[in-house]
Amino acid sequence: xxxxxxxxxxxxxxxxxxxxxxxxxxxxxxxxxxxxxxxxxxxxxxxxxxxxxxxxxxxxxxxxxxxxxxxxxxxxxxxxxxxxxxxxxxxxxxxxxxxxxxxxxxxxxxxxxxxxxxxxxxxxxxxxxxxxxxxxxxxxxxxxxxxxxxxxxxxxxxxxxxxxxxxxxxxxxxxxxxxxxxxxxxxxxxxxxxxxxxxxxxxxxxxxxxxxxxxxxxxxxxxxxxxxxxxxxxxxxxxxxxxxxxxxxxxxxxxxxxxxxxxxxxxxxxxxxxxxxxxxxxxxxxxxxxxxxxxxxxxxxxxxxxxxxxxxxxxxxxxxxxxxxxxxxxxxxxxxxxxxxxxxxxxxxxxxxxxxxxxxxxxxxxxxxxxxxxxxxxxxxxxxxxxxxxxxxxxxxxxxxxxxxxxxxxxxxxxxxxxxxxxxxx
Numbered sequence: 001x002x003x004x005x006x007x008x009x010x011x012x013x014x015x016x017x018x019x020x021x022x023x024x025x026x027x028x029x030x031x032x033x034x035x036x037x038x039x040x041x042x043x044x045x046x047x048x049x050x051x052x053x054x055x056x057x058x059x060x061x062x063x064x065x066x067x068x069x070x071x072x073x074x075x076x077x078x079x080x081x082x083x084x085x086x087x088x089x090x091x092x093x094x095x096x097x098x099x100x101x102x103x104x105x106x107x108x109x110x111x112x113x114x115x116x117x118x119x120x121x122x123x124x125x126x127x128x129x130x131x132x133x134x135x136x137x138x139x140x141x142x143x144x145x146x147x148x149x150x151x152x153x154x155x156x157x158x159x160x161x162x163x164x165x166x167x168x169x170x171x172x173x174x175x176x177x178x179x180x181x182x183x184x185x186x187x188x189x190x191x192x193x194x195x196x197x198x199x200x201x202x203x204x205x206x207x208x209x210x211x212x213x214x215x216x217x218x219x220x221x222x223x224x225x226x227x228x229x230x231x232x233x234x235x236x237x238x239x240x241x242x243x244x245x246x247x248x249x250x251x252x253x254x255x256x257x258x259x260x261x262x263x264x265x266x267x268x269x270x271x272x273x274x275x276x277x278x279x280x281x282x283x284x285x286x287x288x289x290x291x292x293x294x295x296x297x298x299x300x301x302x303x304x305x306x307x308x309x310x311x312x313x314x315x316x317x318x319x320x321x322x323x324x325x326x327x328x329x330x331x332x333x334x335x336x337x338x339x340x341x342x343x344x345x346x347x348x349x350x351x352x353x354x355x356x357x358x359x360x361x362x363x364x365x366x367x368x369x370x371x372x373x374x375x376x377x378x379x380x381x382x383x384x385x386x387x388x389x390x391x392x393x394x395x396x397x398x399x400x401x402x403x404x405x406x407x408x409x410x411x412x413x414x415x416x417x418x419x420x421x422x423x424x425x426x
Contacts, residue, residue: 026052028188029417030208030217032196032231034058035068036172036403037395038223039179040410042188045417051187055217056180057210059195064176066301067225068403070368072281072289075099075109075168076401079116079134079141080269086384087401088137090412094405098175099168101407107174108284114167114264115149117158117353123268124159130268131162140165155260155356167264169284172403199235205391206235219417222394226300226371232387232394239396241373241381242319245300245312248292250365251346253280257361258288260354267353278349289365290350290357296322303367324378373397384409386416393417 029049031042034056042054060066075095081088102109118124127143134141141164144152149161180190191210198209199220206217224231229239253260265280281289296316299309316322343359350357373381373396384405385397393416395409402409418424 027205027216027218028053028055029219029221030206030215031056031221031223032208033223033225033228034060034063034176034180034190034192035066035223035225036064036176036179036406037225037398037409037413038221039063039176039183039190040406041221041223041413041417042183042190042410043179044410044414046183046186046188048414048418049423054183054188055215056183056188056190057194057196057208057215058190058192061192062177063180063190063192064173067368067370068176068406069173070303070366071172071400071403072368073169073171073283074114074264074281074404075111075170076404077114077134077139077141077164077166078137078401079130079139079162079164081133081137081401082382083133083136085382086412087382087405090384090405090408091401092138094401094408095166095168097407097411098170098404101178102170102175105178107170107178109168109170110284111166111168112263112282114164114266115144115153115156115158116162116164116266116268117149117156118160118268119158119352121159126268127160127162134162134164153262153265155354156265157353157355163263169264169282171284172406175406196231196234199231201236201391219421220392221413221417222392222396223398223413224395225398226369228371228394228396228398232396235389235392235394237387237389237392237394239387239394241375241385241396242321243300243371243373243396244316244319244322245297245302246294246370246372247297247302247305248294248368248370249346250289250291250367251350251362252365253288253290253357253361254363255361257357258286260356261288265353278346278353280350280354290362291346291365292368293346293349294370297369300369300371302369319374320376321374321378324376325374325380326378328378370399371397372399386413388416388420391420393420 031038042056046054078091194210200207222231229243232239261280267277299307299312381397387394
C-alpha cells in the first residue's frame with residue numbers, strides 16, 4: 001500500500017463484538033499515545049465531534065510520562081527551523097496557542113527570552129543568517145553586541161549574541177494532564193495502562209487489540225512517540241524512517257550558580273545536527289538545568305546509561321540509516337559519549353558559555369530520551385513526518401519542537417482526520 005506523505009510538518013469505547021459488524025460511524029477515533037501530541041489531537045477532535053467520539057490509549061499509568069514529561073520545558077520560538085517546513089509553521093502557531101491555553105487556565109507560563117551566544121569568530125559570522133531565518137518565521141530577534149550581552153547576562157561569555165524575545169518556559173506535563181482532564185470532562189476517554197498489541201484493518205475502520213480485549217476504531221491516529229514505527233508496523237505499514245533513541249543527560253545548577261542566567265542561554269547550533277548543544281535552561285519552578293549531551297540510548301526508554309534493551313539495540317544496529325549515520329559521524333558521536341561519561345568534559349562545555357560554573361555547582365538531573373528519525377541513507381529527518389493510509393495517520397517523526405507545537409500539531413492532525421472522514425465542512 002502506498003503512503004500519502006506530508007512533510008513539514010469519557011464515555012468508554014465498546015469492546016468489540018463480532019456480531020456487531022465492522023467498525024462504523026459511531027465508533028470512536030482512537031488515538032494511540034498519551035503524550036502532548038496525541039492528547040492535543042484528541043482534544044481538538046473532541047471539541048468538534050462531541051462526547052464519545054475519541055478514545056486515547058496510553059500504555060503507562062499516567063499521560064505524558066515519556067518525551068513530553070522528560071523535555072526541557074522550553075517553549076521554542078522557531079528561530080532555527082527552515083522556513084516553510086511544518087516545524088517552522090507549527091512551532092510559531094503552537095507557541096501562541098499554548099500561551100493562550102495556559103493563560104485561560106492559570107497554568108504558569110513565562111516568556112523569559114533567550115540568548116544564542118557566539119563564543120568565537122566563526123559562530124559570530126553565523127548570527128546574521130540565524131536572525132534572517134528567525135524573522136522569516138515571524139520570530140522577534142536581533143543581534144546584540146558584547147556590551148548588551150554582559151548587561152543582560154553578567155556571567156555569560158561571548159563576542160555577541162542573538163536576543164530571542166519569544167522564547168518561554170512551561171511545565172508540559174501539567175499542560176498534558178489538563179488536556180486529558182478536559183477530554184474526560186467532555187465525555188471522551190483517556191484509557192491509561194492500555195498497551196496496544198494489535199491493529200487489524202476491518203472494513204471501514206480497525207480492530208485494536210488492547211490488553212485482553214478489542215476496541216473498534218472508526219479511524220486510528222498513531223502518536224506513539226518513541227514507539228511510533230512499531231505501532232505503524234502493527235497496523236501493517238512500513239515506515240521508511242528508522243527511529244533511533246538518543247539520551248540527553250542533564251545537570252542541575254545548585255546554590256549561587258542558579259543565578260548565573262536570567263534568560264535561557266544557548267550556543268550557536270551546528271547546522272549539521274538537529275541537537276542544540278549544551279545550554280542553560282531555567283524552569284518554571286525555579287530550577288536551572290544545563291545540558292544535554294546527545295548519545296545513542298541502548299533502550300527506547302533508556303533514561304539511564306545502564307538501561308539496556310536487547311531488542312532495541314539489535315533494531316538500532318540493524319538499521320541501514322543508523323549504520324550510515326554512524327560511519328559519517330563517528331568522531332562527533334565519540335566526543336558526545338566521552339562528554340557524557342566524564343564530568344570534567346561536561347563542565348568544560350558549560351564553562352564555554354558560563355566560565356564561573358564549578359564542578360561542585362552541578363547536581364545530576366533526570367535524563368530525557370528523544371526519538372530521532374533517520375532516512376535509509378543515514379541523513380536525519382529534519383521535519384515532522386506524518387504518513388497517511390486509508391483510515392489512519394501515523395506520526396513517525398515528532399522531535400523537538402513537538403511539545404511547543406503540540407496544540408498546533410493536534411489541530412493539523414484533527415483537520416486531516418475530519419477531512420478523511422468527510423467531516424471537514426461540519
